[in-house]
Amino acid sequence: MSNKTLKADAKKIKLALSVSIATLLVIGGVAGFLYTKKHDKAKRDILILNNRRIFLEVADTDAKRVQGLSGRDDLPKGSAMLFAFPESSRQCMWMKDMNFSLDMVWLDGSKRITKVKESVAPSTYPESFCADNAKYVLEFNVGTIKENNLKVGQNLNF
Numbered sequence: 001m002s003n004k005t006l007k008a009d010a011k012k013i014k015l016a017l018s019v020s021i022a023t024l025l026v027i028g029g030v031a032g033f034l035y036t037k038k039h040d041k042a043k044r045d046i047l048i049l050n051n052r053r054i055f056l057e058v059a060d061t062d063a064k065r066v067q068g069l070s071g072r073d074d075l076p077k078g079s080a081m082l083f084a085f086p087e088s089s090r091q092c093m094w095m096k097d098m099n100f101s102l103d104m105v106w107l108d109g110s111k112r113i114t115k116v117k118e119s120v121a122p123s124t125y126p127e128s129f130c131a132d133n134a135k136y137v138l139e140f141n142v143g144t145i146k147e148n149n150l151k152v153g154q155n156l157n158f
Contacts (some may be wrong), residue, residue: 044056044143050148054079054112056080056081057081058081065083068093071096071104075140075141080140082138088135092129094128101119102120102139102140104137105140105156107137112154113150116150
């Protein structure tokens with residue numbers, strides 16, 4: 001076999017290897033993107049308040065609702081926690097194991113605000129804060145209710 005043939009074969013092998021690697025990277029990237037999108041959609045939602053996006057962490061299982069924001073040092077700016085319940089009923093929140101104060105908003109199944117509670121401090125535990133006919137509860141950083149003029153009767157969209 002000539003030196004020229006060996007060089008041509010080596011180029012073909014390198015090209016085939018490069019194409020194979022590129023194909024695997026594309027497939028892996030698409031799979032990773034789809035996996036991330038699936039899990040982001042399952043765990044996150046967006047609320048628009050005064051033309052600003054608020055990223056919602058969704059607590060939609062018993063385990064996630066029990067954990068809530070407990071044990072964390074803060075809630076990142078521009079985010080909130082959405083507690084989504086299977087059906088509208090009396091929903092109570094407390095500040096067990098919390099390290100920072102919160103604003104709380106209760107909503108019915110139509111996403112209409114039924115109750116607001118500002119600046120709920122960790123020291124209020126074991127007191128509970130409740131609202132009837134609530135399907136959702138939003139927990140925000142303190143000041144969000146006032147800053148966005150959130151009121152009973154207002155509808156939110158998320």
